[in-house]
Amino acid sequence: MAILTLDNVTIRFGGLVAVDKVNLAVEEGNIQALIGPNGAGKSTLFNLITGIYTPTEGEIRFDGAVISGRQTHQIAALGIGRTFQNIRLFNELPVIENVLIGAHTRGKWDLLGSILRPTPWVKREEEQLLDWAMECLDRVDLAGKAWEVASNLSYGEQRRLEIARALALKPRILLLDEPAAGMNPFEKQVLMEIVQKIRQTGMTVFLVEHDMKFVMGISDQIAVLDYGVKIAEGKPEEVRVNPQVIEAYLGKGAKQ
Amino acid sequence: MLVVEDLFVNYKAIKALNGVSCQVQQGEIVALIGANGAGKTTILNTISGIVPAASGKISFEGKDITDIPPHEIVRMGISQVPEGRRVFSKMSVLENLEMGAFVRNDKKGIQEAMEHVFQLFPRLAERRKQLAKTLSGGEQQMLAMGRALMSNPRLLLLDEPSMGLAPMLVEKIFEIIQEINASGTTIMLVEQNAHMALSIASRAYVLETGTVVLQGNAAELAADPEVRKAYLGE
């Protein structure tokens, strides 16, 4: 069953059509990839799903309910977690606090909770959130760095911390925007294992990625975007030999 | 002509370049290819002086230019067409070109350079009075290139000239790049469209996470299975 569907989604910025009538269905439990050259509209699509942009036309549905037009925080609370292409951590805060903020929707106590902070009820929730945050850090292999300030982490670690923070939301679908960008081959390998482990918990993963080795090795289904238009879709081995895809990536004449 | 030796660049805690060395000979087109975040743009920006080098040395025509500010670098004969074009959108096409000639004071030479640009890009001549933001993506790319040529650079740095352009236009732009090169300007090209880049370059460097992993003759690299693998995951 499709957990996330895009129906004829279009967005225009001024005269530019960044995403053009895209139809897409992400199956529950799958790792779905979205690839395409720079400027193809991939990140824009993620921003549409998470409500940072509102589609000019078309509809986005999550688990049956229409989410296009809703606010970003409402969409997140429904169970869509994400990372960002250009890493957006809470830089001055410790790693653990980043993840605790990710777990925001898992907590209940609010302003009153600040006043009742030392009472057992609030304390219990905080303990639970902390345990949960530590667990999320563990899943990306960062538990040992829980008390470091986020901006002191290396690039690869920052990318993983973003994933842990998104996981803390306990999302039903996880959107990863170029998770492997800037990583060395070893870090990429580690990341691949992490993503596979995440999928084993039953979570759906939807990722944008440039590294073909990574995408081909991990995805169940791949969609290809070029100039805002979906030009191909299918299993990795199908997409890889698709002449249109080869042309979009390597340029004309690379068809062999 | 340009020699980059053991260049390191950091952004805060993040290492963007880890000891890159490369060079460009007079008259060449040299391509830098590699995935996003590999450090291609950082190399160009460090040469241009926008990004400071942590260590290493860049020399141009024998002079050390590592710590020279960007506006001096342009005077020395290097100009850059930045990624995403970055034309001055609220200024006219003509004014954009004038900005490109900012370092020059020879009225006649500027006039000649402008005619040369209009010859390369007749579309710009038609639209010389329009504001740059009203141009299409392809026209903006042409304007960005024309603007960089106005200072009569001996070395032109091109960052992702094909990005976001329709295939027809990409071919056109690449033809013009070859034309510019043929008229005597040396070119260093960063491009994600690897095949296209390798087809016009004489030599190329393949980057991965801030280091050069492959280098050599462009034709050989195009046939190299490693390159295909890096790009298509074969």
Place this chain on the structure above:
Amino acid sequence: MFLQQLINGIALGSTYALIALGYTMVYGIITLINFAHGEIFMVGAFIGLLMVSVFKLNIFIAMALAMCVCMVLGVVIELIAYRRLRRSSRLSALISAIGVSIFLSSLALMVFGADAKGFPEGAFPLHQIHIGNADISTLQLTIIGIAAFLMLGLEFIVQKTKIGKAMRATSEDYAAAALMGINVNRVISFTFALGSALAAAGGVLVGLLYNAVSFNMGLMAGLKAFAAAVLGGIGSIPGAMLGGVLLGVTEIFGVAIGYSSYRDAIAFAILVLVLLFKPTGLLGQKIQKKV
């Protein structure tokens, strides 16, 4: 009556516009609200006063000298208090600007004392001109004329000269401008010089208009001029002129219909309303949210 108030409003508004231009140019180029700008206006007024009353210079020469001194002052302020903070948070630069503002006004208090000073008798040849039933002074006409002349001059510099074009390029895209070979620091200094000169001219004119120059005249005038810049659309030069004149006219009419004790609130009420309903101002451009 209407015509009279309109002229009064435009004369006052022209001085706001002169100050607003500096705010708008500086904000346009380094996105900093230069809180010290109001104090530069005040210093300009004092220099003008000094030249006229102590050195017995002609008022126009005094104004030109005040403009020169303030140019230097503006450049020095940028060099000392803002340049090193260009990459820090906006808050740091803003507080530094507030620090400069406090410094300059307390310096003026120490040097010139707490009382408002007036220009000597006859510093400006005052005549009244009757148009219909309105009394318009030569001073008002001169203010409007000088302001219009300076604004046209500024528009010429920004639109037609090489350095003016470099200013526009720098305010649009810092890095791209540097790639053109533009010395960005020099362009920023030039912007401060230009804005400060206009503020100084405004200071001398306001000093003449109210025949009062005091150490604390900068704060309120500066804030109102900033409101004018926002009203017109910050970063836009025609916007600052329009905003200044509109604000001046509204203020004078507000006073005329009996809200004189709310005079200072009028400008800020307009400011708050503009920010709420059209944050980009009347002539400002929309900024795309970046993700």
Place this chain on the structure above:
Amino acid sequence: MAEFLQNIVGAVDPYTMQVIVNIGIAIPLALGLNIITGLTGQLSLGHAAFMSIGAFISAICTIRLGFPFALTLVTSGLVTAAIGAMIGFPILRLSGDYLAICTLGFAEIVKVIFLNLDITNKALGLTVPAPKSFLPMPIYVWGIAILSIVFVAFLQSSRFGRALKAIREDEIAAEAMGINLARYKVQSFAIGSFLAGVGGGLYAHFLGYINPSDFGFLKSVDILSMVVLGGLGSIPGTVIGAAVLTAAPEFLRFMSEYRMLVYGALLVCLMVFRPNGLLGGVNFTGLLLKAIGRNINESIPREKGRRKL
């Protein structure tokens, strides 16, 4: 009990006591702004306006309605919070500099309104009678200061406070974590205003005289400097900032003429050389542990450190 406290207070010389009380009044004011600007990252240049609202509301409660002092303070805090929320709702959509300017404009409007109302006695200002309370006033003031320190400390380490910090660090990422920006910003503004209202109430009753002109732009800058001096977002920093900047003019009395001049220059130097505040980035807990001779890393083992957050 009350007599005993009275004796303690009486033992300190009145001049010193006045400075101590002034510090106690500055603390809730600065902490209120610290929540808005330090914790949530929303620059407010109109904090003195909220202080003045609290001051006048409390004065009116005492003079016209004869409220007991405690009720007066609660009322002024709540009314100020309500006004803060009301103002905050529309203006918090604005970002950065625009918000700063809007708060500044709002503060000027409040000042002008107070200067024109009969109930605030226009430009003449109000004389406020000394409050009747069984506790000596200094103890009262410091009790409230300590309460507000504890409250803000709780707030900072709670889920609510984390949401505010997330907004400060990155609004887009915070929203993607399910944080409702508008709601948290308005709440933070309201809480900050509450503390400003309480501080204003204390100020009115301790000084005994208030005038709308006392709460101008410079007063807002004064409070902001306390927060910035100590390092944005830090509670010990804010308390130290409040203490230093309240006491400093007393120590600088010998150079009273140059006081504001030095103050302005110091503000510039502070920003240029330490843009994060004089005490910004200082780990106060760490210093404390060091002072009692403990190793920081040993003292916060994983399990214990958790609770520290």
